[in-house]
Structures are given as structure tokens and as C-alpha cells.
Amino acid sequence: MKNLRQVPDPFGRVLSAMGHHEDAFILAPPPANMALVQSVDILSPIGNDPRLFGQCVAANAFSDIYAMGGEAYSAMNIISFSACDIPLEVVQEILLGAAEKIEEAGAVSAGGHTLEDSELKFGLSVTGIVNPDHFSRNSALEEGDMLLLTKPIGTGILSTGIKAQWDDFALAEKALYDCVTHLNKKASSIIQSMKICAATDITGFGLGGHALEMAQASQKKIRLFASDIPLLPYVKSYAENGLIPQGSYANYEYAQKYVHVNDQIDALMLNLIFDAQTSGGLLLAVPKHKVSEAQKRLKDLGEQVYIVGEVGKIENPNEFLIVE
Numbered sequence: 001m002k003n004l005r006q007v008p009d010p011f012g013r014v015l016s017a018m019g020h021h022e023d024a025f026i027l028a029p030p031p032a033n034m035a036l037v038q039s040v041d042i043l044s045p046i047g048n049d050p051r052l053f054g055q056c057v058a059a060n061a062f063s064d065i066y067a068m069g070g071e072a073y074s075a076m077n078i079i080s081f082s083a084c085d086i087p088l089e090v091v092q093e094i095l096l097g098a099a100e101k102i103e104e105a106g107a108v109s110a111g112g113h114t115l116e117d118s119e120l121k122f123g124l125s126v127t128g129i130v131n132p133d134h135f136s137r138n139s140a141l142e143e144g145d146m147l148l149l150t151k152p153i154g155t156g157i158l159s160t161g162i163k164a165q166w167d168d169f170a171l172a173e174k175a176l177y178d179c180v181t182h183l184n185k186k187a188s189s190i191i192q193s194m195k196i197c198a199a200t201d202i203t204g205f206g207l208g209g210h211a212l213e214m215a216q217a218s219q220k221k222i223r224l225f226a227s228d229i230p231l232l233p234y235v236k237s238y239a240e241n242g243l244i245p246q247g248s249y250a251n252y253e254y255a256q257k258y259v260h261v262n263d264q265i266d267a268l269m270l271n272l273i274f275d276a277q278t279s280g281g282l283l284l285a286v287p288k289h290k291v292s293e294a295q296k297r298l299k300d301l302g303e304q305v306y307i308v309g310e311v312g313k314i315e316n317p318n319e320f321l322i323v324e
Helices: 050-067 088-105 155-163 169-180 185-193 206-218 235-240 246-258 267-273 288-300
Strands: 035-043 071-081 108-116 121-130 146-149 198-201 221-224 259-261 282-286 306-312 321-323
Touching: 035 050, 035 071, 050 071, 050 088, 050 121, 050 169, 050 185, 050 198, 050 282, 071 088, 088 108, 088 121, 146 288, 155 169, 155 235, 155 246, 185 282, 185 288, 198 206, 206 221, 206 246, 206 267, 206 282, 206 306, 206 321, 235 267, 246 259, 246 267, 267 321, 282 288
Parallel strands: 071 108, 221 321, 259 321
Antiparallel strands: 035 121, 071 121, 146 282, 146 306, 198 282, 221 306
């Protein structure tokens, strides 16, 4: 721990002294008229680079805050590992990676907790702040909204191929980490600036699973445009070779009774749509007349943006999601 640098605290949020082995961190209250938004996420390693894994986990944890239009405020680390089997240098690299993303997010580090365990896992408990008069949610879809996605999908399949050291796995790992370490901070900013009411982040349930959650919460129908859904490099090739994680199959197995699939969509594409993601992009529901503005704003911020679906009126109570 002595070699870990402290995350800067330019706004003086941490009121208790760091490095004095206090029992807890004391943080200054958030700005007046702001609400707290909190989440926690823990992941097993993906890829082979501990520093980038730490960055990925932090980006994944902050994504829940960004999906609601919030800003990061503080973060606490949670790590489990076997002290006999995992070199401490690996643990240090993971924590350094997380610290880099905490700083990039504009949050402060508020300590954390370690566990002795046979399996390496790392996560963060994060606190953000959000305008209580406007934040996005799953349940606010409106008929006619277009669905904008800010990252390609396929991280679960890439991770499986990398672990198997499949063809071009080193290049696939670079593509994976370029995606999963990218914060959704800038993409999230348009939730407030454009008053977007419905959004989510794409993580463990895959694009299909999280779209289904939004449809059910809003009692609307979502139509996904399969041919317009962006894929990370190597994903289709790996999937064609059967490198699909069990969680992705489980996602579709759970969701299928609520999903209608057009005849031209093959099983491979369904596996991609329901591929379990790590630190995926945001799925933003944007009124049709604001889509061009949202696309421009996202591109000006250096973000990717893809129109992947639209929202309609529900006609069949058992068909919340249409894949065509």
C-alpha cells in the first residue's frame, strides 16, 4: 500500500486525515440541492493485464452512476485475493489502475477493504451526485424514442477468446481494453444537457437483456435493429468458433419468452445481442426530433454513437423486445 499514490482531492472532499489508519473516511457533504446515487460492482479478471483490469473495473463501477446522469463523487475499493498465490505487485497494479480511473472520473478515493480468498476479485463501491429534479431511469421510455448506443458490444466473447489464447488474442485483448477502460463520463453528460429521461448501461445482461429491462419497466416495446448493432473486432469470428460465455446463453434463455425474433436473424446474432458485457456503453433513449443533436454532441465529445433501435407501443404483453 505504501507505493500507491493518493488520488488528488482538489475540492477538499476528504475531511479525515489520510494515512492515519482511521476506521472510516469522513467526506464533505455534496453540493446543496444534489441527491446521492450509489452502486457497487465486483468482477473477476478479464484479460491478462492487472493495471488495465483495475481501470476496467473502475470504469464499470462508475458506469452505473453515469447511466442515471450522475457525476462521480467518491469510491471505495473491494479486493479479494490469496496472499499465498497472488503476488502483491499484481494487487498493487490493480489498485493503481483503479486510482487512475477514479482520478479521471473526478472522484476521490475513500479507502476500501481486502479479503483473503482463493479467487481474485476486484470491485468498487461508488457514490455519485445527481440533480434530483432530473435523472434518467429504466422506466421512462416514450413511444417514438430512438435508442443510441455509445460502445460496440462483444466483450464477453472477446474475454473468452483471450483466455483460450485463440487466434490474434493479443490484438483482441487490446481491442477489449480500449473499450472497457473508457469511461462513460462524457457520454453521460448529455443526459443532463439534453434532459434525456431514459437510459441504462450495458453490462452483465447484454444489450438484449438491458433493453428488455427498460421495455418492461416502461411497459413499451423495443425494436432492435440487428444489422446496425456494432461489434468489437474479432467478436464475430470468435463467436463462430463457439467462444461464447455461458452467461450469454443464460441471458437469452431467461429473456426468450419476452422476445420475438424475426426469421432472418440467426442464432449467432442472438448470442451476440445477449452477450454478457463488462463496462459496456450507455443506451440512451432520445426523442426522434433530438437524435441529430444527440449524435452531434456525442461525436463532438469524441464518443461513438450508433442508432440500434426504437421504442413503440406494446401490442402483445409477452413481446417486449423485437429483434429484426
